[in-house]
Amino acid sequence: MTERMSGYRRPSLPGPQVFEAQAEDADPAELAAAGHRIAHLLVRGPHDETDAGFVTRVLHLADEEGLGVIADLWSHAAPDTVAGALWRLYLLRTWVHGEPEEAAREFAAGKAYAPVHEVLAGVVDPPGPDEVLMLVDTVVRGIVGEDFDVTLDRAAAFAHIVGVGRAQLEHCDAASAARIVDMATHLRRAASLERQGTLH
Template identity: 30%
Template structure:
């Protein structure tokens, strides 16, 4: 499935320029950068990212971390690829920053008699395995062919995390938290994000996720 897509406006890989774009709040240019970097990370070429540019992007991400590009996805709608990758990034970052807390929530949710959005009996995977897959996607180790099942797996994780009675769908409640974005601080954030990732997975499966 990895192939050249319809050319979009040129994106600019340089992180400083990307920061300037966000500061200028140019929606069209920011959207172009977000889409181009997101698809390039998955190995999909366009008029800006050819094979060499994709290799460079992946090298930068693997050496410096996906944070160097993830910030340009943060304002992308949930029904787009950069919006979906942003949600995966937030989940992975949450786990890596607070592994014990997230694992505890996951264990509690796994014991719930009812996990909203999942049919019983629920087959619960190891949390670390799913995060490893998300990390691999965000490093550029995988391709767009892997996108739908990773989005689905992440959505299931979020539903399990939401099922614990102690937390009731909360994600980030402290506004000063480094991960306090509109995605993570809204009401029932975990369930709503799971719904969005499931919708993105369905689009990815049929090749219509933009």
């Protein structure tokens, strides 16, 4: 999946909103610390989930700031952290929005092999491009909700089905399918830690 998104734009820091306080020549350690602070602010900070404007900004964070900026802040974070979980959520959303037909095709191919995951993911049947786009946006909106663990579980279920589906297709890229299943495993683990109150 990450290879398919190698062409994402990389606007320079600082971004106009959430990342405006970051310097372009920030030290990597400072950037990592800032990434964790921003991740915690998005998920745990004081905000109103009924504030449509805020929810929209969170949803379109990767669109507005650029996936490259988010990658700089979060892609090196451990998967069992808030920052690492957010990186995987935004990476998944960016891929689905870039290739909704492919995402729908892979989901359709995988859902028969993972019926429990299908129910948790919550994609309308049959899963077309519009349905997978709607699901991934609904999941990312959940970042600002009270049930971050459910958001992570739904994303994990979707990623698991897509990874399994990719492996079933003719001329599949087995390595990328395995990476998506790994992403699902990381998201599921993050959800478990969130329920235990130990996702930091």
